[in-house]
Amino acid sequence: MIFAMRLDPRSLAHYESGPMSQSVLKKISALRRCGGLLSRLAYECGRKEGVDVEVLLRQAHLTAREIKSKDIPLSVQNQIKFVDLVANATGDPLLGIRLAYSYDLREIGLLYYVIASAENLLGSLLRVARYSDVANEGVDLEVKKGDLLRVRLHYSGVARHSDVHQIEFWMASLVRICRKVIGSNLKPIEVRIVHNRKKQVSEMEKLLRCAVKTGADVDEIVFSRENADYPVVTADPYLERLCVRLCEETLARLGKKTSPLKVRVENAIATLLPHGEMHFDAVAAKLGMSGRTLSRKLALEGHSFSGIVNDLRLALARRYLAESDMSISEIAWLLGYSEVANFTHAFHRWTGTNPRSERAKARRSIKRNTSKSSLTRH
Numbered sequence: 001m002i003f004a005m006r007l008d009p010r011s012l013a014h015y016e017s018g019p020m021s022q023s024v025l026k027k028i029s030a031l032r033r034c035g036g037l038l039s040r041l042a043y044e045c046g047r048k049e050g051v052d053v054e055v056l057l058r059q060a061h062l063t064a065r066e067i068k069s070k071d072i073p074l075s076v077q078n079q080i081k082f083v084d085l086v087a088n089a090t091g092d093p094l095l096g097i098r099l100a101y102s103y104d105l106r107e108i109g110l111l112y113y114v115i116a117s118a119e120n121l122l123g124s125l126l127r128v129a130r131y132s133d134v135a136n137e138g139v140d141l142e143v144k145k146g147d148l149l150r151v152r153l154h155y156s157g158v159a160r161h162s163d164v165h166q167i168e169f170w171m172a173s174l175v176r177i178c179r180k181v182i183g184s185n186l187k188p189i190e191v192r193i194v195h196n197r198k199k200q201v202s203e204m205e206k207l208l209r210c211a212v213k214t215g216a217d218v219d220e221i222v223f224s225r226e227n228a229d230y231p232v233v234t235a236d237p238y239l240e241r242l243c244v245r246l247c248e249e250t251l252a253r254l255g256k257k258t259s260p261l262k263v264r265v266e267n268a269i270a271t272l273l274p275h276g277e278m279h280f281d282a283v284a285a286k287l288g289m290s291g292r293t294l295s296r297k298l299a300l301e302g303h304s305f306s307g308i309v310n311d312l313r314l315a316l317a318r319r320y321l322a323e324s325d326m327s328i329s330e331i332a333w334l335l336g337y338s339e340v341a342n343f344t345h346a347f348h349r350w351t352g353t354n355p356r357s358e359r360a361k362a363r364r365s366i367k368r369n370t371s372k373s374s375l376t377r378h
Contacts, residue, residue, distance in 0.1 A: 032138035032157040036066070036074035037107060038169050039082050041099045043067050046086040056085040076138035076158050076166075083165045093200055093323065096165030097207050100172030105180055108173075110250075111135045114243035116181050117236040122228035124181055125151055128174070131247040133254055139170060148189065149223040154267075157259040160219075161270045161316055164195055164323075167219055168204075174221060175208055183233040185209070188223050192216035194271060196334060199325050215334070217271050262303050265294075266312050273313075273336040280305055314350045317343075321355055322362035328355050 039062065046053040057064060060082035066072045087095035105112055111127075111134050118124040122145065129141040129151075138158035144150040153170060155163070171191055179186045190211040197204060197214040204212045268286045272278035283305070284294040298305060313335045320331045332343035347355050 032076040032136075033073040034076045034079055034136040034138065035070070035109070036072075036079060037103070038096070038099065038166060039074055039079045040067055040070075041103055042083045042086040042095065042165075045095070045099065045102075046090060049090045051086065051089045053086070056082060056089060059085055076136060077162070080158070080163045080166050083169075084163075087165055094168070094203060094207070096168035097172045097204060099165075100169045100176060101207070105173075105177060108135065108177075110243060110246055112177070113239060114247055115177060116232065116234045117240035117243060118181075118232050119235050119237075119240075120228065120232055121178060121182055121186075121223075121230045122149070124178070124232055125149075125228075127244075127247075128177075131251065134247050134250045136170075137254070139167075145225065145228055147225060149225055149228045150220050151223075152218055152220040154219075155263075157263055159263055160194065160267045161312060161319075164319075167193065167195075171219070171221060172208060175210075178223075181232045181234060182230045184230075186223075186227065186230070188221050190222045192218060192220050192222065194219050196320065196324060196326065215274060261294075261297050261301055262308060265298070265303075265305070265308050269309060269312055270316070273316075274334045278309075278336045310346075310350065313346070317347060317355065318358065318362070321359040322365075331355070 043053050043057075046056065054064060057067065060078050062074065062078050062082055066074055083096065087093065092098065111131055114127050114131060115124045118127055122143070125141075125143045129143045132139055132141050138155055140154045140156045142152040142154065144152065151174065153167065155167075160167075171193070175186075175188060175191070178188075188208075188210045190213055191204075191208055192213045194216055195214065197212075201212050201214060204214075264287055265283060268283045269278055272282060272286070280294075281291055284291045287294065289297075295305065298308075316335060317331060320326055320334065324331075326334075328343070329340045332340045335343060337343040337346070344354055347353075347358070351358065353361075
C-alpha cells in the first residue's frame with residue numbers, strides 16, 4: 001500500500017553476481033519486501049537533522065544504493081529497523097506518523113491510483129486490502145463492514161512486536177488517503193493500535209484528528225458504517241480497470257508466501273499477553289490447530305513454545321523500558337505477569353540485570369545518540 005515499488009524480477013538483478021547467486025536469491029525470495037518509501041523519507045529526515053544516516057543504514061543491513069534507487073525493493077524487517085534507528089537518533093517518538101504527513105500521496109504509485117479511481121470509500125478500502133502486497137508484503141489488510149466499518153491491519157511474515165513506526169505510518173497514511181479521495185475532512189471514530197503509547201496518545205490524536213487507543217488487541221481504523229458509501233471525487237472507471245489489471249498481474253508474479261510458524265506464534269502471543277489469556281492452548285486455537293500439532297510443527301522449525309514466549313517477553317520488555325515512562329508494574333502486566341517479582345526474576349534470568357538498571361542503561365544510550373545528533377546540527 002504505502003510504499004510504491006516495482007517488483008519485476010529484473011529489479012533483483014544487482015544481486016546476481018558470483019557463484020552464490022542462486023542461494024542468495026532463494027533467501028531473498030523468502031523475505032517480505034516493500035518499496036521503501038518510508039525508509040527513504042526517514043533517510044532524508046535524518047540527513048536534514050544532521051544524523052549520520054549512513055551508519056544507521058549499515059546497522060539496519062541496508063545500503064545507500066538501495067535507498068537511492070526506487071527500483072530496488074527493501075526487506076520489510078530492515079525498513080522497520082532503520083526507521084526505528086532514525087527515530088531514536090532524532091529523538092522523535094512519533095516519527096512514523098509525522099512522515100505520513102510529509103509526502104505527496106502520489107508517491108505511493110500504482111496502488112494510490114487504484115484506490116483513488118474506485119467508486120466509493122468502501123471500494124477504495126477493498127482495493128487496499130486486495131492489493132497491499134503490491135507495495136508491502138509484510139502487511140495484510142482486512143475490511144469488515146457491520147455496524148461499523150473497520151479496516152484491520154495484520155503483519156504477515158514479520159513480527160509485529162518489532163515495529164512501532166511503520167504501522168503508525170501505514171495508519172496515518174491510510175487516514176490521509178481516505179480524506180483525500182473523498183475530498184473532505186473525514187474523521188474516523190477511533191484508531192486502535194496494538195503497541196502501547198500512553199505518553200504520546202494526546203499528540204497522536206492531534207495529528208490524526210480522531211480518538212486513539214493504544215494497547216489494543218488489534219491494529220485497526222474504525223469508521224462509521226455510513227462512511228462506506230461516501231463517493232470518491234476522483235472516481236474513474238477507465239483508470240480503475242487499467243490499475244486493477246496491473247495490480248492483478250503484479251500479485252500473480254509475487255505469489256502468496258506462507259508466514260513462518262514462529263512469526264505467527266509471536267504475533268498471536270503479542271495480542272494475548274496483556275489480557276491474561278496467553279497460554280499454549282489459546283495460541284494453538286488462535287492459529288486453528290491442536291496443541292499437539294503446534295508443538296510438532298514448532299519442533300520441525302527448531303523452536304519451542306516456551307522459548308518463543310521468553311524471547312518475545314524480553315524484546316517487548318526492552319522496548320517498553322527504553323521508550324516509555326510506564327512503571328515496572330505496568331510493564332509486568334503488559335507482559336502477562338500477575339506479580340512484579342515474577343517479571344523481575346525472569347528479566348534477571350534472561351539478562352543478568354534488573355529492569356530498572358536496564359531502563360537506565362537504555363535511556364543513557366538514547367540520550368547520547370540524541371546529543372550527538374544535536375551537536376552535529378549545531
